[in-house]
Amino acid sequence: MNALLQVTGLNKRFGGLHAVKEVSFALQPGSITGVLGPNGAGKTTMFNLLTGFIRPDAGTVLFDGQSLTGLAPHQIVNRGLARTFQLARPFAGMTVTENIEVACLAPRVRQSGKPRERVRALLDQVGLGGQAEFEVDVLPYGDLRRLEIARALATKPKLLLLDEPFAGLGAAEVGPLSDLIRRLHKSEGLTIFLIEHKLREFMQLVQEIIAMDFGEIIALGTPTEIVQHPRVIEAYLGTAQNDVSLDPGAGLA
Amino acid sequence: MILKADWIAALLAVAVLAAIPLVFRSSYIIGIMTVALCYGMWAASWDFMSGLTGRENFGHSLFIGAGAYTAGFLNVNFGFNPWWSLLAAPFVAVLFSLLMGFPTLRLRGPYFALAMLSASAVMQNLTIIFSTYTGGQDGLNGLFPILDSTLAYYYLTLGILVASAALLKFIANSSWGLILRAIRGDEATCQAAGINVTFYKIASLMISAAIAGLGGALYAHYQLQVGPDLFTVVLSINIIIMVYVGGMGSIYGPIGGALFLNVLTETLRGLSEFRLWVYTVVLVFILFFLPQGAIAPLWRRIRVAFR
Numbered sequence: 440m441n442a443l444l445q446v447t448g449l450n451k452r453f454g455g456l457h458a459v460k461e462v463s464f465a466l467q468p469g470s471i472t473g474v475l476g477p478n479g480a481g482k483t484t485m486f487n488l489l490t491g492f493i494r495p496d497a498g499t500v501l502f503d504g505q506s507l508t509g510l511a512p513h514q515i516v517n518r519g520l521a522r523t524f525q526l527a528r529p530f531a532g533m534t535v536t537e538n539i540e541v542a543c544l545a546p547r548v549r550q551s552g553k554p555r556e557r558v559r560a561l562l563d564q565v566g567l568g569g570q571a572e573f574e575v576d577v578l579p580y581g582d583l584r585r586l587e588i589a590r591a592l593a594t595k596p597k598l599l600l601l602d603e604p605f606a607g608l609g610a611a612e613v614g615p616l617s618d619l620i621r622r623l624h625k626s627e628g629l630t631i632f633l634i635e636h637k638l639r640e641f642m643q644l645v646q647e648i649i650a651m652d653f654g655e656i657i658a659l660g661t662p663t664e665i666v667q668h669p670r671v672i673e674a675y676l677g678t679a680q681n682d683v684s685l686d687p688g689a690g691l692a
Numbered sequence: 693m694i695l696k697a698d699w700i701a702a703l704l705a706v707a708v709l710a711a712i713p714l715v716f717r718s719s720y721i722i723g724i725m726t727v728a729l730c731y732g733m734w735a736a737s738w739d740f741m742s743g744l745t746g747r748e749n750f751g752h753s754l755f756i757g758a759g760a761y762t763a764g765f766l767n768v769n770f771g772f773n774p775w776w777s778l779l780a781a782p783f784v785a786v787l788f789s790l791l792m793g794f795p796t797l798r799l800r801g802p803y804f805a806l807a808m809l810s811a812s813a814v815m816q817n818l819t820i821i822f823s824t825y826t827g828g829q830d831g832l833n834g835l836f837p838i839l840d841s842t843l844a845y846y847y848l849t850l851g852i853l854v855a856s857a858a859l860l861k862f863i864a865n866s867s868w869g870l871i872l873r874a875i876r877g878d879e880a881t882c883q884a885a886g887i888n889v890t891f892y893k894i895a896s897l898m899i900s901a902a903i904a905g906l907g908g909a910l911y912a913h914y915q916l917q918v919g920p921d922l923f924t925v926v927l928s929i930n931i932i933i934m935v936y937v938g939g940m941g942s943i944y945g946p947i948g949g950a951l952f953l954n955v956l957t958e959t960l961r962g963l964s965e966f967r968l969w970v971y972t973v974v975l976v977f978i979l980f981f982l983p984q985g986a987i988a989p990l991w992r993r994i995r996v997a998f999r
Contacts, residue, residue, distance in 0.1 A: 492880065516886035524884070530877030533870075541874040544867050545886025553867075594886045 441504065443468040443598055443630050444489075444520075449498030451481075451488055451654075458484045460654040462498070466598065471624045471631040473645035475638075475665065477674055481654040482634045483525060486602050490522045491515045503597065517547040521596035525603045525634075527583035529575040535562065536571045538586060542593035557593070565589040565619060581612035588619070599623070601633035605640060613640055620644060642666070650674070694865065697998035701991065702944070706854055709951075713846055722846050726914050728954035729849045733856055733907030735934040735946035740860045741900035743940040744869060745893060746876035747797070751808030752904055752931050754792070755785040757815055757923035759905025760912040764832035767913075769825070774838045777909040778852075785905025786898050793894040800879055809925060816923035831919030838913045849910050853947070856903045861943045863899070872896055873941075937978050939988025948987035 442465035449462040459481045466472055474482045487493040489500055491512040500507040502520055510518070530538050536558050543554035562568045565585040570578065575586065584604055591599055604620065605613050617640045623629045635641040648665040650658040652674040658665055665671055709729075713722045734756055742749045759781035766772040766780055792811055796804040819826040826832065839845045863869055871892050874882045882889050912918045921927070931950075938949025956974065960967040978986055 490884070492883075511888075512880075512883040513886050513888045516884060521886075522884055524881070528878045528881045530874045530881060533873060533877060537870060537873075540867070540870060541882065541887065542885035544871060547886055590881070590885055 441468075442466060442501075443470075443503060444632070445499075445501040446489070447499050447501075449485065449488055449500070450496045451484055451493060452496055457654050459488060459495070462651075462654075462656055464649055464656065464659065466630060466632060468597075468630055469624075469628055470647060471620075471645050472633075472647045472649065473641055474632070474634045474649050474651060475641070475671070476651035479653075480651040480674075482651055483602055484654075485651075486522060486600055486634065489515075490520065490600065513545070516594050516596075517545055519547070519595070519597040520600070521591035521594045521598075522600040523584075523587040523591050523602055523604065525606060527580065527587050529578070529583055529586055531576060533575060534571070535567055535573050535575055535578070535586060538575055539589050539593050542590045545594045548593065548595050561589045561593055564592065566615070580607050581609065581616070584608065584612075584616060585619070588623075592623070596629070598630045598632060601631065601635075603634050603636060605635055605637045613637060617644060695995055695998060697995045701995075705944075705948075706850075709850055710847070713843055719842055722842050723914070724954065724958050726842070726846050726849050727911065728951045729846075729853045730907045730911040730914070731931070731934065731950035731954055732853050732947040733910070734904050734931050735938065735950040736853075736857050736860055736943050737900045737903035737907070738931050739935050739938075739940060739943055739946040740864065740903075741893075741896045743935060743942075743946070744864060744872035744876060745896060747893060748805045748932075749808050749897075749900075749928075750805045750932075751810070751812035751925070751928050752900075753923050753925070753927040754788055754808060754812040754815060755901040755904035756908040756911070756927065757812065757819075757918075757920075758785045758788045758901075759908030760918040760922045761819070761826070761832070761908075762905070763909040763912040764835060764918040765825075767835045768832045774836045774913055777838070777913060778906060781905040781909035782902035783905075785901040785908070788905075789897045789901035790894070793897045797893040797897065798890050809928070812923050812928060813925060816920050819920040819923065827919075829920060831917055833917050835913055835916045835918070837916060845914065849914070852906065852910065856906070857943060857947060860899070860903070864943055868892070933975065936985055937975070937987070939985030942985075942988035944991075945985055945988030949985070952987070 444466040447463050449459055451459040462485060476482050484493065488495045491507065491510050491514070502518060505518065507515055507518070530541060539558045539561055540554055543557055562571050565588050567582060567585050567589060570582060575583070578586065588604070601620070604616060608616065620631065621644060624631050642662045645662060648660060648662055649656055650665055650668065650671045657670040657674060658668040660668065712725055734752060738749060738752045741747065762781045762784040763777035766776055767774050792807055796807045820828050837845065839848060871887055874887070875889055875892060879889055908922065934949040934953050935946040937953060938947065939945030957971060960970055963970060982989065
């Protein structure tokens with residue numbers, strides 16, 4: 440099977456810090472993959488490299504068989520690779536509907552006339568149908584996360600990158616959002632790549648995990664394999680000891 | 693959404709402006725109002741780019757001066773028919789906007805604002821350095837009027853202002869305007885939504901420059917003279933003040949602000965040395981108590997009643 444995303448030898452330095460070091464991996468179409476790693480492991484930098492917000496020093500990214508090297512962020516979105524931000528960044532001073540309308544104007548999905556019906560469907564899909572005419576400034580954080588996802592979905596992506604979708608959410612909000620992501624993966628067939636620190640939900644959601652530390656990939660595998668991997672345990676808990684093992688169901692957080 | 697009340701208010705405002713010279717029948721008042729209409733074009737065009745996208749332009753006078761001097765050169769130095777000014781001035785102003793926009797609008801941060809500020813100051817000095825062609829401090833004199841009657845010229849200026857405002861408002865209400873407001877909200881999110889932010893910023897600066905340059909040419913053919921003061925930072929700042937007083941991002945508000953402040957300046961002329969003092973107090977009062985501006989927020993409140 441041809442990989443949807445093929446990353447080879449990706450590198451990025453910020454001065455003396457080697458933020459992303461020789462990162463290579465592939466994502467299969469229809470997969471749901473997670474990135475695991477302590478703070479500062481280079482996860483968000485890698486997302487920024489994939490989406491064109493930062494230029495890599497070296498390495499290639501093939502998406503759907505085509506190179507993304509040198510493309511601007513908006514061009515990458517229009518190839519079908521969308522993302523959400525770690526901190527929700529809505530268009531302040533605009534309504535929920537208007538926020539999504541903007542993404543419906545991307546060349547990839549633009550149609551003549553007002554995209555009212557598409558916006559309506561997208562908002563219903565993420566559960567924001569009731570807040571359509573609200574100003575985004577009054578939305579609680581959990582709704583802003585849904586808005587982020589709706590905006591990304593509006594560009595009809597083949598691959599969706601979610602940067603900590605559960606960050607800042609209360610316990611009651613995590614479950615429904617987790618269900619939404621699962622639904623997007625299962626029923627829409629969307630390929631999903633996500634960073635998350637809330638391990639309980641993360642482990643249940645993903646099929647494969649890429650574990651990173653200090654900018655490098657230290658392990659690849661299924662959730663069960665990853666939590667038993669000595670280098671992952673070392674990265675999270677210091678030097679590995681024989682009596683330490685992690686239960687994927689219990690989570691670390 | 694445009695309500696019926698908006699149309700009625702717009703028609704009423706145009707009718708009042710059209711009636712002023714018929715009621716007062718004074719060439720002095722027609723003159724003041726012609727200049728005020730030019731300021732209206734400058735304020736509206738500033739608002740279209742900077743008010744909607746939030747990328748402040750501190751050197752709008754660059755486009756005004758470019759338009760006015762284009763009119764001056766063509767008419768005085770080369771003897772072109774003055775009507776050509778109305779075509780050439782926006783064209784030259786757009787060239788300047790490309791020169792400024794391409795290097796600075798690709799970047800985020802204050803580069804655009806600072807580059808505009810310095811470019812207008814540089815142009816002001818260049819008009820003095822190249823005085824053989826520009827007339828230096830005295831500027832270019834002896835432009836021909838476009839129309840012989842000042843009354844007819846007032847209506848020409850009013851017609852062009854109304855057409856420009858209608859065009860800007862139409863774009864601002866379209867999906868294009870939605871994107872400009874989104875750029876104001878968050879540029880990175882706009883890119884993540886697949887929008888080519890740089891394209892929209894440069895294109896709106898071009899439109900803004902075209903209308904400012906056209907206003908500059910109309911102003912030049914009213915004064916029959918152009919001078920280095922058309923490139924000053926003071927002019928740019930005055931325009932920004934008019935936009936703030938009118939209400940940023942509304943297009944019609946800044947036009948109202950420009951008309952109001954021009955008329956206020958003239959009304960206060962009788963106070964001689966206290967004039968600036970009173971003018972400043974009025975400004976501080978408006979900006980302090982109505983930080984969103986006076987005209988556009990006021991109309992937004994009124995129109996709700998007509999829904």
